[in-house]
Amino acid sequence: xxxxxxxxxxxxxxxxxxxEDIHRLIxxxxxxxxxxxxxxxxxxxxxxxxxxxxxTVALTEAMLRSGTVVDLSDVRGVKVDKHSTGGVGDKCSIxxxxxxxxxxxxxxxxxxxxxxxxxGTLDKLEAIPGFRVDLDIPRFAAIVREVGGCMxxxxxxxxxxxxxxxxxxxxxxxxxSVPLIVASILSKKLAEGIDAxxxxxxxxxxxxxxxLDDARRLATALVRVGTRAGKKVVALLxxxxxxxxxxxxxxLETREAIDMLFGRAPDxxxxxxxxxxxxxxxxxGRATTDAHAMTLIDExxxxxxAVEVMERMVEAQGxxxxxxxxxxxLPMAPAIVTLHAPIAGWIEGIHAFEMGICAGLLGAGRTRxxxxxxxxxxxxxxxxxxxxxxxxxxxxxxxxxxxxDVEPLRERMLAxxxxxxxxxxxxxxxxxxxxx
Amino acid sequence: xxxxxxxxxxxxxxxxxxxEDIHRLIxxxxxxxxxxxxxxxxxxxxxxxxxxxxxTVALTEAMLRSGTVVDLSDVRGVKVDKHSTGGVGDKCSIxxxxxxxxxxxxxxxxxxxxxxxxxGTLDKLEAIPGFRVDLDIPRFAAIVREVGGCMxxxxxxxxxxxxxxxxxxxxxxxxxSVPLIVASILSKKLAEGIDAxxxxxxxxxxxxxxxLDDARRLATALVRVGTRAGKKVVALLxxxxxxxxxxxxxxLETREAIDMLFGRAPDxxxxxxxxxxxxxxxxxGRATTDAHAMTLIDExxxxxxAVEVMERMVEAQGxxxxxxxxxxxLPMAPAIVTLHAPIAGWIEGIHAFEMGICAGLLGAGRTRxxxxxxxxxxxxxxxxxxxxxxxxxxxxxxxxxxxxDVEPLRERMLAxxxxxxxxxxxxxxxxxxxxx
Numbered sequence: 121x122x123x124x125x126x127x128x129x130x131x132x133x134x135x136x137x138x139x140e141d142i143h144r145l146i147x148x149x150x151x152x153x154x155x156x157x158x159x160x161x162x163x164x165x166x167x168x169x170x171x172x173x174x175x176t177v178a179l180t181e182a183m184l185r186s187g188t189v190v191d192l193s194d195v196r197g198v199k200v201d202k203h204s205t206g207g208v209g210d211k212c213s214i215x216x217x218x219x220x221x222x223x224x225x226x227x228x229x230x231x232x233x234x235x236x237x238x239x240g241t242l243d244k245l246e247a248i249p250g251f252r253v254d255l256d257i258p259r260f261a262a263i264v265r266e267v268g269g270c271m272x273x274x275x276x277x278x279x280x281x282x283x284x285x286x287x288x289x290x291x292x293x294x295x296x297s298v299p300l301i302v303a304s305i306l307s308k309k310l311a312e313g314i315d316a317x318x319x320x321x322x323x324x325x326x327x328x329x330x331x332l333d334d335a336r337r338l339a340t341a342l343v344r345v346g347t348r349a350g351k352k353v354v355a356l357l358x359x360x361x362x363x364x365x366x367x368x369x370x371x372l373e374t375r376e377a378i379d380m381l382f383g384r385a386p387d388x389x390x391x392x393x394x395x396x397x398x399x400x401x402x403x404x405g406r407a408t409t410d411a412h413a414m415t416l417i418d419e420x421x422x423x424x425x426a427v428e429v430m431e432r433m434v435e436a437q438g439x440x441x442x443x444x445x446x447x448x449x450l451p452m453a454p455a456i457v458t459l460h461a462p463i464a465g466w467i468e469g470i471h472a473f474e475m476g477i478c479a480g481l482l483g484a485g486r487t488r489x490x491x492x493x494x495x496x497x498x499x500x501x502x503x504x505x506x507x508x509x510x511x512x513x514x515x516x517x518x519x520x521x522x523x524x525d526v527e528p529l530r531e532r533m534l535a536x537x538x539x540x541x542x543x544x545x546x547x548x549x550x551x552x553x554x555x556x
Numbered sequence: 557x558x559x560x561x562x563x564x565x566x567x568x569x570x571x572x573x574x575x576e577d578i579h580r581l582i583x584x585x586x587x588x589x590x591x592x593x594x595x596x597x598x599x600x601x602x603x604x605x606x607x608x609x610x611x612t613v614a615l616t617e618a619m620l621r622s623g624t625v626v627d628l629s630d631v632r633g634v635k636v637d638k639h640s641t642g643g644v645g646d647k648c649s650i651x652x653x654x655x656x657x658x659x660x661x662x663x664x665x666x667x668x669x670x671x672x673x674x675x676g677t678l679d680k681l682e683a684i685p686g687f688r689v690d691l692d693i694p695r696f697a698a699i700v701r702e703v704g705g706c707m708x709x710x711x712x713x714x715x716x717x718x719x720x721x722x723x724x725x726x727x728x729x730x731x732x733s734v735p736l737i738v739a740s741i742l743s744k745k746l747a748e749g750i751d752a753x754x755x756x757x758x759x760x761x762x763x764x765x766x767x768l769d770d771a772r773r774l775a776t777a778l779v780r781v782g783t784r785a786g787k788k789v790v791a792l793l794x795x796x797x798x799x800x801x802x803x804x805x806x807x808l809e810t811r812e813a814i815d816m817l818f819g820r821a822p823d824x825x826x827x828x829x830x831x832x833x834x835x836x837x838x839x840x841g842r843a844t845t846d847a848h849a850m851t852l853i854d855e856x857x858x859x860x861x862a863v864e865v866m867e868r869m870v871e872a873q874g875x876x877x878x879x880x881x882x883x884x885x886l887p888m889a890p891a892i893v894t895l896h897a898p899i900a901g902w903i904e905g906i907h908a909f910e911m912g913i914c915a916g917l918l919g920a921g922r923t924r925x926x927x928x929x930x931x932x933x934x935x936x937x938x939x940x941x942x943x944x945x946x947x948x949x950x951x952x953x954x955x956x957x958x959x960x961d962v963e964p965l966r967e968r969m970l971a972x973x974x975x976x977x978x979x980x981x982x983x984x985x986x987x988x989x990x991x992x
Binding site: 125126128129132155156157158159160161163164165167168169288291292293294 | 561562564565568591592593594595596597599600601603604605724727728729730
């Protein structure tokens, strides 16, 4: 049997490792036999030499098996989750879970927190007074069973090897590797006890993947590997150049997500959520065509059933359910500063990355995983891409802890608006759909 | 200023790092700011992406400056050392230091221990009763000054960064990288306070570099980088297919090295030592031609001056100087088992790697750095490559702790002798000479 160092050497030399070798590496790592410095050498070798789909499946399964796999076998139906690679203003999960659950597809969702310019679903949900994302697995499973959906954070039991490896990648320049990203995403998602997964792979300057080629490579790898791991997987490539919707910031985004359940949300965000919901309903066996799925979604919204699921989920997770019908119960920032258009013109673009950074600097985000976020602060766009504005018209409301927090960021936020002289053509939000 | 993680990423992406970046990485590592797991990711990236000569010079100097550089400025003359990449039966250093010192060139030598199939100079010297290789730097410098040569092990003060990095490379599959090997060798050697260095790069199955191409690549890199670091450097490529000389094992090799000082050593070993001594005398400014150097060497041997230096060095390092004129004072193994030629024929080859492994298994070597070696055990070749033997003639004497230790290795040792029907042509020992 090859030594662990020989396995690192094999990957270094570009050889394909057998599935049992990858399982042994991960087991040795979690068991303490393989040190962090050996794992990081392996990760750098994998980064530079790549990994085959078979290797990536093995890595996914090895990380998955390093912890508990949630048993949802007593929940009827095809369990479907969604994962987004992250963007600015991306609050789709929060409206998606109640909509899809209201249509009869159970959604067990383990989400993440914001980092850098991106927000995180958990931070947004925690803006709801009392809402808890740190439930244990039995409680998580019970809420999925009873309510149809539940949204928690990665617990210590879920894919602990991924948690350690992710932390190591972050400090060893081995983050941006397609197979390592795929295994990290899928190991956590597969640990939820799901049968199917819809992936929202964001593309653009506000996304992790800046180029369409890179995003497509990641999306196809996720679909291929997830399918090989025995799950039904579909990916949508969606645009992330401008912030999604009109809000950036935790409570602001939760409010907008709730508004969507009442049919009061911006088109781009509504469109993105519904496109993902359509895929989830099809994978969940509730609809065979897009049109059929869309009818179910519209009915869940119109009937108030999605709102009702949202209320029940909030309550089950310890939150104040009255927030759903009265979003003024969400935290509000003490200072609101209006930004005005410096010139007249058409808004050709709003730089999502820059807006994400500015919202983070206001206190909505974090640059290190151990920092706390302010639920109330953020940015509300008063005008969006494709809108015509006059000079001096309000284009954004900045929600801050103090008006003085806004000043250092004013120019930067204004510069994020790209103005032009002609009405821009709006590119479609969903760029492509990838299935096995 | 780039973060440390960005420096790892730059090497990962194949970019050339500035000299100050490499110095910063090493300083951060020794200072504790850069963790082992980050250094190992950097080493794997350097392994796979390579390093330019400028980067390798910077790495050499950064590791060198992590510790003390011996100050030999008060020792007259050009200080010259030799480094061998390691082989089986390679005891050249032990005869080389007294010969070259006797010719008036000071030799400050920091050597290593054996590992795997190779022996180490320190282990061989320690076979001399009382001989100490763990002298501190002031004592080392004093002996070089007074005797003309001194041979010690790497102290904690010499290139500590190299020591830590080497240990890390050993367990992260990042050993066999030319720039990393070059920086490791040169940082230690340059820390000795030398002006010039002769490299013996061994080639063949008994060597670290199995192919001539690899050995030449390493030798030219060593010469280029050493020259850029301001030293006079010459490399010889020498053959390491069969064991060098007739002995493998610590006391046995020390005895053979002392025998050489009396003109009683096998041709191949004598030839290798003299070829290296010629280069050292030329770099040391004692001779301008090979013939002149050879005259000086032969005179140092004939006159007994090399023997005298050896005695003084052994005494200065705490050893029993009587060993030099009476090698029976060296430790002797309790059991000596003779191996006989199974068939008649010409010896076409003796597999150095296999013989090195067998000597190690008898107790002469180690597989882990923390193991002790037995000074007395080893193998004496009674017949060598190019000799004709009859069936049943003695071909080796195995020195063991017990005759029963020999039995499990008997077939393996016999199989290391490749027999043929025709007298083989002996390939020249020195394959090439490389200078700046």
